[in-house]
Amino acid sequence: MMEKLNTVFRYQINRDGLTVEELLRDDWKAGKKTVHQMRMDKAVTDTAGQPFEWRTPLEAGTELVFHFKDAVSSYKPDDHADVSVLFEDEHLLAALKPADIATHPDEHDEGGTFMNAIMAYVERSGGAYAEHINRLDKGTAGIVLVAKHPIAKALFDRMIEERAITRIYHAEVDGRLKRMRGTLQYPIGRDRHHPTRRRVSPGGQDAITRYRVIERNDESTVVEASLETGRTHQIRVHFSHIGHPVKGDTLYGGSETEDGNYRLVAKKVSFKHPFTEEQTTIEVI
Incomplete structure (x- = not known):
């Protein structure tokens, strides 16, 4: 099996004076549990691997590196079906769920669902984390969004609640x-x-x-x-x-x-990407 990737993504600060704590707490509104765990793990570093002080103001353009060494999903990887990926970056993937399989298993040790196939796809790329953001009924086909790290999961869940995803x-x-x-x-x-x-x-x-x-x-x-x-x-x-x-x-x-x-x-989803701030549209042709 490929070695699991520890570093998940990099991000450049977009304005002077922003701290790591403000970015996570105020801009991204990541969950308290996630933010606390990242602070304890010293999980935000510079490109040389040196942890940042969370309340130190940073200059625009400063590059942050986020690490999630314990962020894993418990879905059993299962290559029972090909994965048709419509969109993917370091935060999110969107894939086409067929109409004849469930989005996720009722029990995490079960197989044969969309998320089991997604987990196999993610592990082949060296990843260990995949959590669905939306779900579709077994008889419904279409786009399912999948978070690739815990912060993306928290942000996209909130966007669903706030109706920010069309x-x-x-x-x-x-x-x-x-x-x-x-x-x-x-x-x-x-x-x-x-x-x-x-x-x-x-x-x-x-x-x-x-x-x-x-x-x-x-x-x-x-x-x-x-x-x-x-x-x-x-x-x-x-x-x-x-x-x-x-x-x-x-x-x-x-x-x-x-x-x-x-x-x-589920034909199309569109949203303002919370990390790139680009308007993003994903569609089944």
């Missing part, structure tokens, strides 16, 4: 939608009569899905849907609620498909 889906739903575009704003909660199903419920969490019609067929409609919120099964629940369930989604009343998968694809 997520676009394409779905084929049963029936012919009358309106060319619309907003579905129905709260979603658990269905107490089923262990995994969700339902529109007055006491549920706010959920907003915007859509526009791309194509109308005799018995179905293809829509582009964007999520304002990220509730479990949100698109599936919302379109089922208005009488147009996703094809293949028999849990919510959709018609059956030959392969048993949903006609639902």
Whole structure:
């Protein structure tokens, strides 16, 4: 097995007077546990390996080197499937999850999921850390974002919570939608009569899905849907609620498909990259 990489990434300070502590705590808002552990490990050094004093103001252009010697993920590497990488840098990778596998195992010693294949891919590059940022249902295909170090995980998780990542889906739903575009704003909660199903419920969490019609067929409609919120099964629940369930989604009343998968694809994500500050768009062509 290849030696695990200790150094994960380098970063240049972008303004005079910034300290390591301010960068992590205020700019990146990394979790307290992560920041504390990095301080204890003297995990931020200069290019010669000398640790920085965390409260010393630094000049713009100063290069920091971040080390994560104990940052590992417990997913079992499993080469059961090829990994189709759409985007990758030292902080993040985005890959295409097929529609017939789960995003992650229920137990970390299990295999056969998207994250097991990702872990094998990361280990081949000498890495040891990979954690998914978003997840897709087993029957849904599309883009899954994966953090390559703990700070990226903390930042992208926060961006999901603050709705700073735009997520676009394409779905084929049963029936012919009358309106060319619309907003579905129905709260979603658990269905107490089923262990995994969700339902529109007055006491549920706010959920907003915007859509526009791309194509109308005799018995179905293809829509582009964007999520304002990220509730479990949100698109599936919302379109089922208005009488147009996703094809293949028999849990919510959709018609059956030959392969048993949903006609639902996570098509595009876009965001301002928290490290490079570049507007980044990743899309399934």
